[in-house]
Amino acid sequence: MPGQTGPRAADRTLEVLELVAEGTDPVSAKALARSLDCALSTVYTLLTPLTERGYLVRTEGGYVLGYRVSALHRSFQKQTGLNDGIDGLLVRLRHTTRASANYVAYQGDGLVIADVRTVAAQGRRRTDLGIGVDPRSHAYAHGKIALAAAGPAARRRYLEEPGLRPFTPRTIVSAARLDEELRRIRRSGIAVDVEEAQPGLACLAAPVLGEDGTVVGSVALSVSPSQLRSHRAQLTASVRRAANEATQAICR
Template sequence: MASEQSNNQSVERAISVLRAFLSGRSELRVSDVARATGLGVSTASRLLATLETLEFVERDEVSGLYRLGTAPITLGGVALNQNAVHREARQVAQDLAATLGLGVNVAIRRADSMFYLLNFEGRLAPRSFVLTGQRKPLYATGIGKCLLLGLGADERRELLPEAEMQPFTPHTITTHARLDQELATVGGRGYATETEELAFGRACVAAPIRGQAGDIVAAISISGPLSAIDLPSKEDELARTIIETADSVSIGLGYVGPVRAFAVSPT
């Protein structure tokens, strides 16, 4: 029993070392890792050396700083390839981003956050970083609103305490009363929008993806800078496109339920 507990502790410590690199800094000193994990410097150094031999981290020979290695990339690639939503959505999303020149993103819900499975950026919406693997708040994103449709009002309140619904901009929804109204609209028309609720200067339109049983298993969005996505004049067109794309992925996942008809708003 003592040996098993010791092994578990070693695994937990090694994972805590890897998680230290999630802080956003690309390279860390041993002391940085020790501080982030609460481990002693000697313990952190020993774990980093072991992880280096396994290619989970690598050490710069000149600076002595550590960064993540290639093993996490391999594991991430395998995990994505085994994910049914990723397999069905990848090519569709890539083609759509190329056609529209905008960003196309697919995410699933993990606890109280949305988790990006993939993202492609078109020529009108370039990024210098990859969104895959990042988490964002459900209540402040178009994809998140679609994912929340799969929960009842009581479940949403339990999952997202109102005190924790912090504003990212003045446009962020921070009360369940407003969120309920928004989700009623989203459910009625079959798509969600988000304009500067998470970050200034960006907007998106999103639609839910359903699994074989008809439950919402993921969501897909078209996103980009306000000037490129131009929701005031293009919302109907983008909504139709994202609903059709979501339906295509849903069918690939085995969903055979009714396909929602999209009604163009009067002009």
Template sequence: MAGPTLIGSVQRALNLVDAVGASDRPVTAKALARLTDQHLSTTYHLLRTLVHEGYLRRADGGYVLGDRIMALGQGAGRNLVIAKVRPLLQALRDELHAAAYLSLYDDGEIRVVDIADTPDAPRVDLWVGFHDAGHACALGKAVLGSLGDADRADYLARHELPDLTRHTITDRASLLREIDAGGPLAVDRQEYCVGTACVAAAVVAPDVVGAVAVSVPVRRLGAVIGRADALARTARLASLALAG
């Protein structure tokens, strides 16, 4: 049986990326040609393409991994986090009969990365991106409450606090007082979306800061707070799963 058809130039380019990634310092083109056993002229052509596409970049007379490779690694890490936490989100959704969410603090931003919902427990309409709404939702408040002082100050310095509803906290001092006094749960009382409330608990593990939350019609807020044990348990199990 004939073997698979392989593209030699792709193999050579990948060998260069592997060689750069295996080094703890910038690697020169001549060293890469020697390490990958290919002509220097071919090496230069491939390096030029890899730099142009963002997989490598020039640094200190040599080559290091580029932003595109680093982004691939971050994406893989995020997918692993989602895979570990998703069963917990689904169990929380079923226990509280409410849409459940996972957010992560990623590259200086608070992002919703997974949602477990059903037709009977629908998600809130994410009508404003979380880049502009971290201050107005329980997920964002839980994450901000788990950040160190410097990271929290940096986030707030880079983000406005727009008035999304008449209930939104738009004053930084008031927001910080609520976060500091919030205890184990963060609550959004119609601050992101009129008619909807959200309750969140922080998820913290090595290299991970995030939160799990549920959203419900505001009339059910008291009942969900009364089941704070379920939310706290999910956050604790998620933290343990990610730490492991």
């Protein structure tokens, strides 16, 4: 790539950063060259600005993430409201409800999961949420919050890809039924799913607002279906109160 500039060079530089971030051990330049299927000289050209700017550090075993990455992460947390206050809020919510408490931050058009914080209840399994567009958004309560807040174009893109896939017999797979569910969520401010994403799992979620009033995240509780049936009013009040508290913390 000597002499190559522009989007392709930037794209390959980011590929190098991502490959090093994915490694559990230092990654050598030769390993990067194999992964990128390019010359070793090209890899060193890509590594130079990353190391000079502190995004990567060269060690005896290879390259690892540098100090600038943590600075980016702190800025990311500030922009998405993911601070120590959110963590404390989840601990209090779990203590009050004895249920797994989650904070899910959204980005972009609202359907991209930017980060997830979880405080799991004793002995209760944690939901497996990844970063990016979750194809189970229509099945999870936190995803329904995002879909309810998203614009028509974003919802249409979701219906087209990944689409309304069934994950359990209870998953909503009808666009008309989902639209009705999203209208109800916008009216009530609470989303619920009962074994729609996973058998034996029920969730409640409430939206968290940013300074401009848009939905930037949600607070959610993961419980058993029987716990939801017997304590729905208390759980709903708790998750709504926690979401309001998170909104205040972000807008403070």
